[in-house]
Amino acid sequence: MKLKFLLLALSVSFCSVSCQDNMPATQKSKENLASQEKAEKTDFKYWTWITADSNRPDSSYTSEFKKYKEYGLDAVLINTNTDPQLLDRLTPLATNEGLEVHAWIMAMNRPGDSIALQHPDWYAVSREGNSSFDTRPYVDYYQWLCPTREGSRDHVLSLVEGLAKVKGVTSVHLDYIRLPDIYLPIGLLPKYNLKQETELPEFDFCYCDVCVAEFEKIHHKNPRNFENPAIDMEWKQFRLNKIKEVVDDAYEIAHKNGKILTAAVFPYPEMADHMVRQRWDKWKIDAVLPMIYHGFYNEEIDWIGFATKQGVEDLESKNVELHTGVYLPDMDGAKLSKAIQLAKDNGAKGISFFDGQAFTPETLEAVKNSKK
Template sequence: MNVLKIAFLSLLLSVVSCDKTVKIETASETETATIEAPAKFKYWNWITVGHKKSDSAYTAHFNKLKSNGIDAVLMNTGADPKLLKRLAPLANKAGLEVHAWMFTTNRPGDSIALQHPEWYMVSRSGKSCFDERPYVNYYQWLSPSHPEARKHILSLVEGLAKVEGVASVHLDYIRYPDIYLPIGLLPKYDLKQEEELPDFDFDYSDASVEKFMALHHKDPRKMENPAIDIEWKNFRLNEIKSLVNEAYDLVHKHNKKLSAAVFPYPEMADHMVRQRWDKWKIDMVLPMIYYNFYNEELDWIGYATKQGIDDLEGRPTELHTGLYTPKLSVPDLKSAIQLAKDNGAKGVAFFDDYSMSDEQFEVIKNSKE
């Protein structure tokens, strides 16, 4: 998923740690003042792991990340707590925080879910994600409105939360399928999306429609233009919100935090994927501010970061800016990190999945000095 706000004299900086009090002495008197030292700007890395690599190979990679300035790994084990239990201690030993990254409402190839076709989201055109998937084959979205699907998702969350050495459970794909793709991706699918198209507007499953009708006494399947019905849109926003809030309570029972990968800022996330993350009960959000996906310029990283910070005002949620490193040159990576810092982020998260160059690592390491 801030710029250091308190300046200390260089002498104090050499002796103050994040959780200490500082004694300030003057010639005439001694005063003891408790000063909150600035939180460290955190560097995260999203990685996918599996069973095939050896412990020594993972240890070498974790040590490489740590030596190049990374503080935390977002570890995708396919929601497998056994694999997480094996690898979390190795990352911890290397000095890294571990965050258990999982696919949430999008559950491609989930062997349990695939036994229940009724759990899946359905488009306005009547296509179920169980067998007709939008955009890509790995889009297999479970309905947060189906009680058993929701129960299954939360069981996966709890399984990860129980693992020792994990700092947070990290929710990814915690939303509906893209009603609007990022504009930079549309040519890949030969699409124009100037309105909400039936094939990409979800969730018209029985579970969702019945739950909505019980609340609002109208059927979205019979609406002439459901895109302008605010209750129908808000219902879906709230289905995601309530799922996140349940996950928050669950992981906190196990003394873990909840984090999530989200779309760049709340208004955009609302519009594109039914995701209003500034209203969630959550500890940390990592908005994926992949500016090139939206045909934006580099400084948009600062704009989107600042918009998210403003929308979170008064809430305890931390924001850490997500960066897509395969598209960032070395000079642009340096600027992107600074843009995140200057606009209030608590850290930056890099999506590289083992593709980061030595030159990019050097930028990350040097930016911490």
């Protein structure tokens, strides 16, 4: 009897495999496509950046986090102004609603940093010789630290470590991990009544004594004496490397504390290199969220797909995820739906929205519908 049942089971199993093997190719391809689409919907991550206020009650945050989860978001990047206690308070509120928490830090741009302000020598210096401690490019909150000086580097990394130690956090998320904009996005130039066709000295950083001395020791030339610093590749690479060193050290700190490292970056590596001394495809990093804010560059929404694809291809040989960042004030529901699809179609692993406060009922519905 047992043998009879065994033979029957083998027969059914063989038939099942045989039937699948004989399935029409079109049916197979449809099933594979459906399976792939299901996996994409499951694996594609939705994030939003938010800024915390210690005076807001827990109930207000819980309501906000519930809303995000209800409409399909998976993760929140929280700026607590590097306050580990506030982050420790908010993290369980978000994780209890099913959201990942990422500790968002303004890294090299540290406006109003009470510790840094006690050390005026820590600040980046322009080619004009002005320190961003008291002469700030573009806007008053641009107060940039030098990535080369030991004191300023150690300060930023200590802030990273404080956030990395908070229980329940998934990543430390670096923002402003660069030097000041040597070129602003073209769409922002009229706001500042600027024309930037060359690298202007008031926006070219860092020419502090430590940066100049270290560069001169390596390359035997002084960048302050360059007639056209923009064409000296060693000087440009020196500054790219200094930012990379901060990132790589932050990566080690995050991983030592059981966290990953993520970063908000400019749209794609070559563009970031040109505009803000940031070459993020060379970094030790787990995931990047390029800020592909098409309106800032006077581009159409299709540019989100182009910039996403460029970044994905630049990371092709690396184990680094790319999650497209978009700017909500430039979007209605239809545009946001298209932006999400462009990110998916061009290889992004997710999409992040700046910022949570800018969501409208229409854009929240667009997020929710994109997951169906």
